Amino acid sequence: MTAPQTLYYNTHCYPPQTHFSKHVSLGDSDDMTTNYTSSANNYIGVGISVSNMRAALVNTDGQVISRREAAIDRDAIAPQIIRAIAELRDEAAQNIAAIGVGVPGLVDPNTERVFVSSDLPSIVRGDLHAELIGATGINHILLENDANAGAYGEFQVGAGRGSKDMFYVTIGAGIGGAIILDGKIWHGASGFAGEFGHITINTDGIECVCGNTGCLETVASAPNIVRRTHERLHRDGTSSLSRLALNREFTAADIAREAKNGDDFALMMIERTGRYIGAAIANVINLLNIERIVLGGGVMEAGDLILDAIIREAGRRSFQPCFEATQIVISQLSTDGVPIGAAMLARDAVHNVAG
Numbered sequence: 001m002t003a004p005q006t007l008y009y010n011t012h013c014y015p016p017q018t019h020f021s022k023h024v025s026l027g028d029s030d031d032m033t034t035n036y037t038s039s040a041n042n043y044i045g046v047g048i049s050v051s052n053m054r055a056a057l058v059n060t061d062g063q064v065i066s067r068r069e070a071a072i073d074r075d076a077i078a079p080q081i082i083r084a085i086a087e088l089r090d091e092a093a094q095n096i097a098a099i100g101v102g103v104p105g106l107v108d109p110n111t112e113r114v115f116v117s118s119d120l121p122s123i124v125r126g127d128l129h130a131e132l133i134g135a136t137g138i139n140h141i142l143l144e145n146d147a148n149a150g151a152y153g154e155f156q157v158g159a160g161r162g163s164k165d166m167f168y169v170t171i172g173a174g175i176g177g178a179i180i181l182d183g184k185i186w187h188g189a190s191g192f193a194g195e196f197g198h199i200t201i202n203t204d205g206i207e208c209v210c211g212n213t214g215c216l217e218t219v220a221s222a223p224n225i226v227r228r229t230h231e232r233l234h235r236d237g238t239s240s241l242s243r244l245a246l247n248r249e250f251t252a253a254d255i256a257r258e259a260k261n262g263d264d265f266a267l268m269m270i271e272r273t274g275r276y277i278g279a280a281i282a283n284v285i286n287l288l289n290i291e292r293i294v295l296g297g298g299v300m301e302a303g304d305l306i307l308d309a310i311i312r313e314a315g316r317r318s319f320q321p322c323f324e325a326t327q328i329v330i331s332q333l334s335t336d337g338v339p340i341g342a343a344m345l346a347r348d349a350v351h352n353v354a355g
């Protein structure tokens with residue numbers, strides 16, 4: 001078996017004159033053909049985040065057969081993934097055709113190395129791709145940014161199913177985004193396409209981790225919803241959050257729960273957050289005239305309370321013919337999204353090259 005090579009192939013994409021390369025690492029072509037034409041039709045998808053490692057054995061339709069989940073071991077991420085893969089392989093009736101891994105960072109398509117990860121810097125130092133190939137003996141291993149993988153999961157088997165073009169947003173501790181055009185992830189010139197959290201929402205706003213001021217993330221990420229709520233809480237001593245704050249720090253999930261329970265102040269904070277997100281969404285709608293927008297992440301667990309506010313504001317601020325063509329929905333796959341999406345990307349990379 002020869003050393004793995006990285007191949008490129010271009011995919012025609014809108015606008016017509018623009019192409020982007022989708023990367024996939026393969027072994028030698030004989031090996032690839034053998035795997036593709038064999039009966040192997042199961043895949044493993046892995047999602048790693050700042051806090052968790054989630055792995056899933058997935059069939060060719062994107063259905064999860066089995067899962068593994070653990071708190072992330074920051075000092076031994078590769079061995080942890082390798083253990084999970086080994087356990088899932090033991091459960092698979094057939095061979096594993098390919099493995100996809102969603103990482104909180106950017107992957108260099110030339111080297112398959114993670115070269116940026118502010119959340120998990122240790123994966124930048126090692127060569128996760130090479131370690132996984134070495135440990136598993138499987139050459140078809142694909143690394144992808146986690147937001148892109150999550151988007152692809154929703155696109156294939158979740159809330160994006162049936163659409164051709166989709167914008168995906170995940171709102172939690174941070175805010176991420178991903179663009180799928182004509183069924184393919186749009187990476188952009190340097191891999192950063194879809195940085196939705198850093199759309200400017202207030203030119204006079206506070207400083208963001210990215211260096212800009214007034215980014216959406218500075219008001220609508222979970223920690224910033226909590227910050228804004230604290231800043232206003234003294235104005236409303238009757239809120240159930242005021243009582244909660246006496247005993248412990250509250251979270252964005254607490255605010256959403258109290259809003260659902262009818263607390264007026266919590267409801268106002270959720271609605272205001274929805275307005276910020278909706279204003280940013282209007283920019284996306286005007287820019288891309290996109291068919292579907294899928295919203296996920298912990299903050300969206302507030303459900304219709306926040307979704308209704310987002311849709312209302314997006315409708316108020318976007319160009320109406322664009323808005324009317326856009327469906328705005330909540331994601332369906334929850335924490336399975338990244339593992340499923342990573343597995344489906346690995347599946348399609350094998351199929352596209354073999355086909």
Ligand SMILES: [Zn+2]
Nearest residue numbers: 198208210215
């Ligand atoms: Zn920013």
